Amino acid sequence: MNLIQNPETISSPKAAVTIRQATVEFAGGRRAGDRVKAVDNVDLDVISGERLALVGQSGCGKTTLLRVIAGLQQLSSGRCEHPGRGSTSFVFQQPALLPWRRVIDNVSLPLELQNRKHAGAAAKDAAGAALDEVELRDVASRFPYQLSGGMKMRVSIARALVTRPDLLLLDEPFAALDDLLRTQLGGLVTRLWRLHHFTIVLVTHNIAEAIALSDRVCVMHNGQINAVLDNPVARSGDETESVDEVDVRRTPEFAAFYGVVSDRLREAAGR
Ligand SMILES: Nc1ncnc2c1ncn2[C@@H]1O[C@H](COP(=O)(O)OP(=O)(O)OP(=O)(O)O)[C@@H](O)[C@H]1O
Numbered sequence: 001m002n003l004i005q006n007p008e009t010i011s012s013p014k015a016a017v018t019i020r021q022a023t024v025e026f027a028g029g030r031r032a033g034d035r036v037k038a039v040d041n042v043d044l045d046v047i048s049g050e051r052l053a054l055v056g057q058s059g060c061g062k063t064t065l066l067r068v069i070a071g072l073q074q075l076s077s078g079r080c081e082h083p084g085r086g087s088t089s090f091v092f093q094q095p096a097l098l099p100w101r102r103v104i105d106n107v108s109l110p111l112e113l114q115n116r117k118h119a120g121a122a123a124k125d126a127a128g129a130a131l132d133e134v135e136l137r138d139v140a141s142r143f144p145y146q147l148s149g150g151m152k153m154r155v156s157i158a159r160a161l162v163t164r165p166d167l168l169l170l171d172e173p174f175a176a177l178d179d180l181l182r183t184q185l186g187g188l189v190t191r192l193w194r195l196h197h198f199t200i201v202l203v204t205h206n207i208a209e210a211i212a213l214s215d216r217v218c219v220m221h222n223g224q225i226n227a228v229l230d231n232p233v234a235r236s237g238d239e240t241e242s243v244d245e246v247d248v249r250r251t252p253e254f255a256a257f258y259g260v261v262s263d264r265l266r267e268a269a270g271r
Contacts, residue, residue: 015083016167016199017046017069022078024064024223038064040223041078046167048084051193051200051234053210055261056220057269062203063171065220069201070169086166093172095156097144104140107131107159114163130158133192150181154188161192168193170202174209182206183249186213207261208249217261221268229264233257 024039038061046052046069054062067073068080070090082088089110097106108127131137134154144152153173160168170189174182186209193200204210210217215234219226233254248254 014048015045016048016050016086017044017201018079018081018083019044019046019065019068020079022065022068022080023076024061024068024073025076037223039068039075042223042225044218044225044228046199046201048166048199049197050215051202051213053202053204053214053217054220055204055207055210055217055265056226057265058205060220061223062220064223066169066171066201066203069167082167084166087163088167088169089160089163089165090169091156091160091171091173093175095144095152097152097155097159099144102141102143103136103147103155104128104131106144106155107162110159110163126162127158130162131155133161133195134158134188149177150185153177153185157185157188157192161196164196165198167199167201170200170204172203172205175205182209183212189213207258207265208254211254211257211261212249219261219264219268221265226268227264229257229260231257 020043022039022042022044023037025035025037028034028036040061042065044065054065056062064073068075070088071080072090097103098109101109104124104127107130108123111123111126128137128140131140134157136151136154136158139147139151144155147155157173173189174185177185189200190213200213202210202213204213211231211233214231217229217231219229233248233251
C-alpha cells in the first residue's frame with residue numbers, strides 16, 4: 001500500500017470546496033480559432049462556514065469560477081470537489097421568479113423539483129418559514145409583478161434557502177438595486193448566515209459590498225487569483241447583537257481595508 005499521499009490530493013478537512021489547477025477555456029478572442037482562458041490554473045479552498053468574496057474587473061473570470069463551483073460550468077482541465085457533499089443554492093442578479101406562480105409557490109418550487117412527493121403541505125410550510133426569514137410572509141399569496149425589486153430579491157433569497165443549502169452562491173445579487181437597498185439586503189444575508197452557518201461565495205464588482213459581506217476577499221485578474229486577503233473587518237458568525245451595516249462601513253478599519261483591496265486590484269491590472 002502506498003502511504004505517501006500527493007499533497008495536491010489532500011484537501012483541508014474543513015474545505016467546503018476544493019479547486020485544483022482549474023482551467024476553463026472558451027472559443028473566442030481576436031482571430032478565428034483563438035481560445036480565451038476565463039479561469040486559468042486556479043487553486044482555491046473555500047472553507048466550510050466562511051464567506052468568500054470574489055472581486056476583480058469585468059471579464060476577469062468571477063462568474064465562470066462561481067459557475068464551476070456550482071457545477072454549471074465544466075472544467076477544461078483540473079478539478080473542483082465538494083468534500084462536504086452538501087447541497088448548493090444559487091442567487092443571480094435577476095430574481096428570475098416564475099410570473100404565473102404566487103410568491104409562496106415560487107419559494108416552494110426547489111422542494112417540489114427535488115422530490116415530487118414534497119409538493120404538498122410540507123413544501124408550503126417550509127416555503128412559509130423561508131418567507132418569514134426574509135420578512136415577507138405577508139406577501140406570500142401575491143404574484144411577482146406585485147412586488148418591488150427589493151422584495152423580488154428577498155423572495156429569490158428565500159427560494160435559495162428553502163432547501164437549507166450548505167453552500168450559497170451569490171452572483172452580483174444586488175447590482176440592480178439602489179445603495180440603501182443593497183446595504184439592507186447585505187444585512188439580511190449576514191443575519192441569515194449567522195442563523196444557518198452556511199458557506200457563502202459572493203461575486204461582486206463592489207469593493208464595499210465585498211468587505212461588508214465576507215471573511216476573505218479573493219482578488220482575480222485575467223482568470224487567475226492574484227491574492228486572497230483576510231478581512232480584518234469581518235465579524236464572527238457567533239455574534240448575536242444586531243449589526244448595523246451602515247455603521248460598520250464608516251469605521252477607519254473598513255476604509256483601510258478598502259484601500260488594501262483597491263490597491264491589489266490596481267496592481268493586478270498593472271495600473
Ligand atoms: N460562454 C462563453 N463563451 C465564450 N466566452 C465566455 C463565455 N463565458 C465567459 N466568457 C469569457 O470569459 C471571460 C470571463 O468571463 P466572466 O463572465 O467569468 O467574467 P466576470 O469577471 O464575471 O465578468 P463581469 O464582472 O463583467 O460579469 C470573459 O473574457 C468572457 O468574455
